[in-house]
Amino acid sequence: RDEQERLAGQHAKRVPMLVKIAPDLSEPEIDATATACNASGIDGVIATNTTIDRILVRDHPLAAEAGGLSGAPLYARSTTVLRRLRSRLDAGIATVGVGGILSGADAAGKFAAGANLVQVYTGLIYRGPGLIAEAVDAIRRRREAATG
Secondary structure, rough: OHHHHHHHHHHHHOOEEEEEEEEOOOOOHHHHHHHHHHOOOOOOOOOOOOOOOOHHOOOEEEEEEOEEOOHHHHHHHHHHHHHHHHHHOOOOOOOEEOOOOHHHHHHHHHHHHHOOEEEEOOOOOOOOEEEHHHHHHHHHHHHHHHHH
16 A cells, blocks of 8 residues: 555556455455455455356356356356455445446346446447446436435
């Protein structure tokens, strides 16, 4: 954090620092991550990256492929991690909900789990730019329902 502030002064621009976590963390690991984030002064947490767990796709012909799994199989676990993490983070630490967002309802679900922002990638590839408008509309409807 000190180096971040030093660089901000040197360049007259502060760049937020966020850490991205995996959906494969256990509950104690999520809790420890939140504690470390609270102590560090980090600006935000991106929850979550791709998963190495293949249990949800174990019957798929490509289940044994190397690399991180993204898309729909990631949604439930990434949202569970986000919800637990948000409940343990200081209010000033932003959360970015990522993982398995393939519809507007999925994006709104990340906000319901405590996200301040959402990030889409796989959904954008499969659904195209229309997903963005759908997500914005679903999030707006969710906010209006919560305040109205």
